[in-house]
Amino acid sequence: xxxxxxxxxxxxxxxxxxxxxxxxxxxxxxxxxxxxxxxxxxxxxxxxxxxxxxxxxxxxxxxxxxxxxxxxxxxxxxxxxxxxxxxxxxxxxxxxxxxxxxxxxxxxxxxxxxxxxxxxxxxxxxxxxxxxxxxxxxxxxxxxxxxxxxxxxxxxxxxxxxxxxxxxxxxxxxxxxxxxxxxxxxxxxxxxxxxxxxxxxxxxxxxxxxxxxxxxxxxxxxxxxxxxxxxxxxxxxxxxxxxxxxxxxxxxxxxxxxxxxxxxxxxxxxxxxxxxxxxxxxxxxxxxxxxxxxxxxxxxxxxxxxxxxxxxxxxxxxxxxxxxxxxxxxxx
Numbered sequence: 001x002x003x004x005x006x007x008x009x010x011x012x013x014x015x016x017x018x019x020x021x022x023x024x025x026x027x028x029x030x031x032x033x034x035x036x037x038x039x040x041x042x043x044x045x046x047x048x049x050x051x052x053x054x055x056x057x058x059x060x061x062x063x064x065x066x067x068x069x070x071x072x073x074x075x076x077x078x079x080x081x082x083x084x085x086x087x088x089x090x091x092x093x094x095x096x097x098x099x100x101x102x103x104x105x106x107x108x109x110x111x112x113x114x115x116x117x118x119x120x121x122x123x124x125x126x127x128x129x130x131x132x133x134x135x136x137x138x139x140x141x142x143x144x145x146x147x148x149x150x151x152x153x154x155x156x157x158x159x160x161x162x163x164x165x166x167x168x169x170x171x172x173x174x175x176x177x178x179x180x181x182x183x184x185x186x187x188x189x190x191x192x193x194x195x196x197x198x199x200x201x202x203x204x205x206x207x208x209x210x211x212x213x214x215x216x217x218x219x220x221x222x223x224x225x226x227x228x229x230x231x232x233x234x235x236x237x238x239x240x241x242x243x244x245x246x247x248x249x250x251x252x253x254x255x256x257x258x259x260x261x262x263x264x265x266x267x268x269x270x271x272x273x274x275x276x277x278x279x280x281x282x283x284x285x286x287x288x289x290x291x292x293x294x295x296x297x298x299x300x301x302x303x304x305x306x307x308x309x310x311x312x313x314x315x316x317x318x319x320x321x322x323x324x325x326x327x328x329x330x331x332x
Contacts, residue, residue, distance in 0.1 A: 017071055059084050064083065064086035095163065096145055132161065133168075175189075191262060192210065194268070196210050197267055206276035222257070222259050228253045229255070253266065286299070
């Protein structure tokens, strides 16, 4: 009996030694299975006694599934505390603002161990979009950009649903009411917000960029939004030449050739971009051109726009000329 008490005392305490060892607790696993797995990996000793101890404390029925990490010889009390509290290993995934499904899919795939193409197929599945209550044929625009933490081994379905639910939390009754008052539905707001997100390099300019597009829509002028053409092309180009625009002339996302909004979002917009669409600047600008520093010059007439564009080109040329050049002469 003294030897047994000594064993129990030693087994219940201690931080363990060596490198952490991972143990996966499947959904529905019995505590007996969990204890045997822990013993097989050298984490606990005397599994039969460990099972009795866990049942005596009431912890055997409260273990949570997931992937855990313990050192060999970790005390029973410590192990059970982790298993009961669900102190599982986690991974983090960052979805930047303005990313589209083609960019998001590989990040989800890296977390789940699946290939990116299979994840992209899930994200573009119309049945899934309907099941998640998304107002469109795919999830483009509705995976909210944020930093997420998930337990290791979480299925892709859970990740995707969490991202859509986070978007849903952003689409508040107040924002919906504001959209209704403007004569816009949810998909139209998200579509325009995704364009604003892609155009803006400075967040404070979002309401003004949104105003330009609202003004163009109001007078029936094509949006002529470069990001929509790049979406149609499937690649990003720093300079969008007319040849590239013409190469996707029949694509519904070509807003140089088609009036009105494109069929749907081109990326996942932030709450700031959504709010910019719902509360645009009151300015009557119809044009804007990007400067080298990422800011924009906004103008009302085509003549003003052409002058601003020429000035921006001169700024870019001056910046290139001022940039230090590598010494190609060599050294003696």
